[in-house]
Amino acid sequence: MANTKKAVKTAPKTQKVAKAKEVKKPVAAAPKTKIENKTQFSKKVLFIAGEAVPFIKTGGLADVAGALPKALCEKGIDARVMLPLYLGIPQEFKNNMQYLGNCYVQVSWRSQYCGVFMYNYQGVIYYFLDNEYYFKRHGLYGHYDDGERFAFFSKAVLEVLKIIDFKPDIIHANDWHTALTPVFLDCFYRGDEYCKNIQTVFTIHNIEFQGQYGEGIIGDVLGLNYDQSKLVRYKDCANYMKGGIESAARVTTVSPSYANEILDPFYGYGMQDILRQRKFKLSGIINGIDEEKNNPKTDKSLFVNYDINSLENKKFNKVGLQRLLGLPENENVPMIGMVGRLTHQKGIDLVTAVMDKILNMDVQVVVLGTGDWKYENILKDMQSRYPGKLRAIINFSADMASKIYGASDMFLMPSKFEPCGLSQMIAMRYASVPIVRLTGGLKDTVQAYNHVDGTGDGFTFATYNASDMLNAIERAVGLYRDYKDDWAKVVHNGMKKDFSWKTIADQYIELYKQI
Ligand code: ADP
Numbered sequence: 319m320a321n322t323k324k325a326v327k328t329a330p331k332t333q334k335v336a337k338a339k340e341v342k343k344p345v346a347a348a349p350k351t352k353i354e355n356k357t358q359f360s361k362k363v364l365f366i367a368g369e370a371v372p373f374i375k376t377g378g379l380a381d382v383a384g385a386l387p388k389a390l391c392e393k394g395i396d397a398r399v400m401l402p403l404y405l406g407i408p409q410e411f412k413n414n415m416q417y418l419g420n421c422y423v424q425v426s427w428r429s430q431y432c433g434v435f436m437y438n439y440q441g442v443i444y445y446f447l448d449n450e451y452y453f454k455r456h457g458l459y460g461h462y463d464d465g466e467r468f469a470f471f472s473k474a475v476l477e478v479l480k481i482i483d484f485k486p487d488i489i490h491a492n493d494w495h496t497a498l499t500p501v502f503l504d505c506f507y508r509g510d511e512y513c514k515n516i517q518t519v520f521t522i523h524n525i526e527f528q529g530q531y532g533e534g535i536i537g538d539v540l541g542l543n544y545d546q547s548k549l550v551r552y553k554d555c556a557n558y559m560k561g562g563i564e565s566a567a568r569v570t571t572v573s574p575s576y577a578n579e580i581l582d583p584f585y586g587y588g589m590q591d592i593l594r595q596r597k598f599k600l601s602g603i604i605n606g607i608d609e610e611k612n613n614p615k616t617d618k619s620l621f622v623n624y625d626i627n628s629l630e631n632k633k634f635n636k637v638g639l640q641r642l643l644g645l646p647e648n649e650n651v652p653m654i655g656m657v658g659r660l661t662h663q664k665g666i667d668l669v670t671a672v673m674d675k676i677l678n679m680d681v682q683v684v685v686l687g688t689g690d691w692k693y694e695n696i697l698k699d700m701q702s703r704y705p706g707k708l709r710a711i712i713n714f715s716a717d718m719a720s721k722i723y724g725a726s727d728m729f730l731m732p733s734k735f736e737p738c739g740l741s742q743m744i745a746m747r748y749a750s751v752p753i754v755r756l757t758g759g760l761k762d763t764v765q766a767y768n769h770v771d772g773t774g775d776g777f778t779f780a781t782y783n784a785s786d787m788l789n790a791i792e793r794a795v796g797l798y799r800d801y802k803d804d805w806a807k808v809v810h811n812g813m814k815k816d817f818s819w820k821t822i823a824d825q826y827i828e829l830y831k832q833i
Pocket of ligand 1: 376377378379381657658659686687688713714715716719738739740741742744
């Protein structure tokens with residue numbers, strides 16, 4: 319990060335957004351989504367995030383940012399979304415964005431250009447903030463100056479409100495990338511008539527990533543004075559997430575269980591003490607999934623579509639994937655799928671520790687993910703040792719993810735911690751029975767199968783321990799092999815579960831009403 323005041327960075331040119339045309343009056347039309355069960359609550363919500371589908375995605379945050387505002391709009395709330403204009407956003411979207419104007423944002427002593435574009439996607443208005451210096455790069459996160467990039471974005475959000483002619487009642491910030499917006503609002507914008515009544519919600523999607531930087535960033539980039547710096551200063555660092563927790567009117571996380579867990583040092587990643595002090599404003603609301611996008615009846619990536627009434631067609635997806643991946647074609651062999659980041663969070667240690675034992679069973683395992691090279695290499699090595707049983711696809715591919723959800727009979731997710739987890743819900747919808755560790759959102763969404771009364775939709779284990787996980791896999795494989803009727807029951811129970819955003823959006827509306 320530049321620490322010299324001489325080199326003021328030049329204002330970058332606007333990213334190439336073909337056909338983008340300037341409009342005299344910023345368009346701020348109310349969204350035109352189909353409104354179901356219109357709520358009495360008529361406030362305006364600006365949802366700010368580091369990623370959102372369908373524009374750009376690295377994980378579950380993008381799914382939430384793509385689905386929750388849409389669900390809010392469908393309930394009659396004027397919810398809009400703001401994102402950085404990344405290089406990686408597909409050109410077809412950029413071609414149809416509308417240019418609304420530009421301004422300069424003070425990032426401490428820097429004056430940085432910010433262009434504003436708008437795109438209406440399925441009735442939801444998305445705004446994109448453009449600065450080539452910060453965002454015309456490959457990848458979303460992991461750059462040496464992420465602290466400056468997202469401080470810029472978090473401040474620009476407030477600076478462009480007049481350009482977009484949208485005065486939100488609530489700004490809903492997400493994760494450390496946008497955690498500074500509530501801080502900047504309180505420190506710099508409360509005196510502005512336009513901003514003085516804005517309330518803020520901050521949602522923690524994963525507390526492991528807090529946006530921690532050297533203390534120098536507080537003055538040099540955030541431009542906070544000594545008193546203001548207390549909001550973000552934590553354990554001799556600048557901690558963006560702490561700023562969000564301190565400044566937002568309400569703090570939420572993405573499942574009730576995780577909201578409890580993060581008060582404990584094992585899950586809190588150092589933030590537990592702050593959260594205990596702020597427990598009065600902390601709550602957990604489980605995520606949903608986009609049931610239109612994640613639908614085996616319409617998913618174009620599947621070899622054959624199916625639903626709860628045509629489950630016999632699911633096997634064609636297993637055979638199709640086996641053929642595609644060069645695995646022995648056999649519709650009866652239980653297939654265990656995994657889709658997710660290959661990091662310590664997702665319990666890959668447990669899987670690799672007992673992979674030999676798993677593969678000694680009559681099963682096939684298909685893993686899709688990217689992450690730590692250590693896990694990528696172990697999995698590739700294991701694949702070469704078990705060519706007829708294991709496929710490790712080191713890639714990020716929505717198409718392959720769908721194929722695995724569609725083909726697999728079981729979905730393994732032995733997470734060490736899991737704020738919410740979407741994959742287990744998607745798996746259930748695709749008739750792939752989840753095998754999970756009871757933590758965070760996994761605990762709140764998967765119920766262990768009880769063969770006595772036929773309730774439950776998955777297989778679970780509690781302790782973070784490879785033998786316990788193996789035991790849960792063995793129980794699942796045993797039921798699949800020997801008790802077909804019970805297996806059909808557990809599959810049906812999962813498919814029938816309601817994970818729609820419709821119900822969950824009501825909980826957010828309730829929260830917005832309270833502030
Ligand atoms: P997290 O947000 O911790 O990464 P979640 O389970 O909440 O995990 O969400 C992960 C989302 O990303 C799911 O929609 C999952 O299907 C998708 N996903 C994860 N890894 C991959 C991958 N390698 N290729 C395609 N989709 C992936």
